[in-house]
Amino acid sequence: VEAVHSAGSVLVVCHINPDGDALGSLLAVVLGLESLGKRVVGVSVDGVPEVLRFLPHENRVQTHTRERFDLAIVVDSGDLSRVGAAKNAVLSSGKVIDVDHHVTPGAFGDIRLLDGTASATAEIVYDLLFALGVSLTPEMATCLLCGLMTDTGSFRFSNVTPRTLAIGAQLVQCGASPSDIGEAVFENRSWASQKLLGRALETMRQTPDGKIVWAVVRAKDFEQLGGTDAETEGIVSVVRSVRGAHVAALLREMPNGRLRVSLRARPPADVGTVAAQFGGGGHRLASGCSLDGPLEQAETILIAALNKALDNSGV
Numbered sequence: 001v002e003a004v005h006s007a008g009s010v011l012v013v014c015h016i017n018p019d020g021d022a023l024g025s026l027l028a029v030v031l032g033l034e035s036l037g038k039r040v041v042g043v044s045v046d047g048v049p050e051v052l053r054f055l056p057h058e059n060r061v062q063t064h065t066r067e068r069f070d071l072a073i074v075v076d077s078g079d080l081s082r083v084g085a086a087k088n089a090v091l092s093s094g095k096v097i098d099v100d101h102h103v104t105p106g107a108f109g110d111i112r113l114l115d116g117t118a119s120a121t122a123e124i125v126y127d128l129l130f131a132l133g134v135s136l137t138p139e140m141a142t143c144l145l146c147g148l149m150t151d152t153g154s155f156r157f158s159n160v161t162p163r164t165l166a167i168g169a170q171l172v173q174c175g176a177s178p179s180d181i182g183e184a185v186f187e188n189r190s191w192a193s194q195k196l197l198g199r200a201l202e203t204m205r206q207t208p209d210g211k212i213v214w215a216v217v218r219a220k221d222f223e224q225l226g227g228t229d230a231e232t233e234g235i236v237s238v239v240r241s242v243r244g245a246h247v248a249a250l251l252r253e254m255p256n257g258r259l260r261v262s263l264r265a266r267p268p269a270d271v272g273t274v275a276a277q278f279g280g281g282g283h284r285l286a287s288g289c290s291l292d293g294p295l296e297q298a299e300t301i302l303i304a305a306l307n308k309a310l311d312n313s314g315v
């Protein structure tokens, strides 16, 4: 609070490939600190994905800056490499605050506002804005509720706590609409994205015990349907929702023949270690990596690794 109050200019940054929590938290900080009279710039090097352009004042988000700031606030980013090219702007600021619900060895900054029990960075930002004496506008509340809803699957995931719901209630009280956010984020898929989901589900296979379920999207599917890899977002969660599945994988064949892999687990299974084994990243329940082609070989290697991980976690 003191660091914010003593800063005149503030840079707010989120991670590459930003999600609803990253951009919702970023915009809430931008709007909140502006209401205190600060000069504030928000930077997301990958901009704002189409699905999040309903967020109030999203056009305020810049993809870069050449200015220098008294203070940089980095939200939801795990470690500093995740902010991409905005790293220099962060490091050239007078002071750096790391605000995150990912508690990782990569934590950084002069001040670390980290809480691994928070369902989303938006929860921590809510507390920060409250401590700063910001009165929440409907716009700020919408940004924060978007963060909560996207990181909790609309308050369904195991990270939801009484505090998550209490903050959600306050945000609705302040003018945020869960139905508007839900509609914009979860029921707003592109045509190609929905067709890719159909293609992927057609390919679903499972191990004989049903514990591993996986699906593929081939390069020719992208060509025929005109979709991009970004439009496969969310498919792996649908794959995982099969009864009895402990882990799910979605393999996408890239034009260069490499396979991009998204992994999801139900506790106690752990897919973070599997992704890490192949040079990827993520955490226990959601992770990703890349594998060499061809597809059939990548499938064999991946399923063997997932089987081993399931054995290790006692599933």
Ligand SMILES: [Mn+2]
Pocket (backbone or CB within 6 Å): 021, 022, 076, 101, 119, 120, 121, 151
């Ligand atoms: Mn988050």
